[in-house]
């Protein structure tokens with residue numbers, strides 16, 4: 001059974017038709033990327049998965065359960081977590097307090113949740129008393145991922161983790177994503193940067209103005225001529 005399915009989803013903002021018959025699935029433990037240019041509907045896809053917007057038609061399923069009419073809080077309880085665009089840390093709060101917020105819906109983090117996050121990111125333990133807003137970009141990314149992992153998600157959703165980062169930090173960032181993936185969490189990463197996404201993903205989808213135009217194994221997509229021309233600059 002798939003961990004997450006979008007089944008023939010149509011999402012609108014008012015009269016504007018954004019996602020058009022979109023179907024994607026993510027299996028347990030997979031790392032999947034959803035690629036697309038600016039305004040192609042990537043964030044809207046994440047919002048549809050989380051229930052921040054509701055599709056007009058089509059279905060969202062988590063482990064086979066239809067959650068299309070369920071609120072965001074319910075879906076988070078079913079194992080979804082998000083690392084939002086630009087990370088959106090609580091800058092005037094400490095690293096520890098940011099992590100604590102990640103377990104807010106459960107009434108706070110358990111000792112083993114902190115331990116798991118600190119094991120993945122030892123630096124966050126060292127910096128636990130530092131204000132999040134004073135960390136470097138790469139360190140802030142660790143806090144954002146650590147915060148999301150505090151809720152013990154089955155599926156981590158990531159909105160453009162490479163955005164606004166220097167190339168060297170993008171590489172580092174994706175190493176961190178791969179590391180989290182290897183710890184057993186499924187990840188859907190939404191990106192404009194096809195190169196780095198396909199280098200760590202199992203599978204990929206390509207979105208263009210709200211429609212899927214390509215999908216397949218990451219290795220095959222890397223060799224795809226159309227994709228190379230459109231996104232990989234080769």
Ligand SMILES: Nc1ncnc2c1ncn2[C@@H]1O[C@H](COP(=O)(O)OP(=O)(O)O)[C@@H](O)[C@H]1O
Pocket residue numbers: 013016018036037038039040041042043044045
């Ligand atoms: N709240 C909104 N109301 C109306 N239009 C929106 C809203 N959010 C996004 N859009 C439009 O939907 C399209 C897709 O946006 P988005 O999903 O954010 O794209 P991406 O994340 O791929 O850049 C864009 O044309 C954008 O302007």
Ligand SMILES: [Mg+2]
Pocket residue numbers: 042043044085159160
């Ligand atoms: Mg976006």
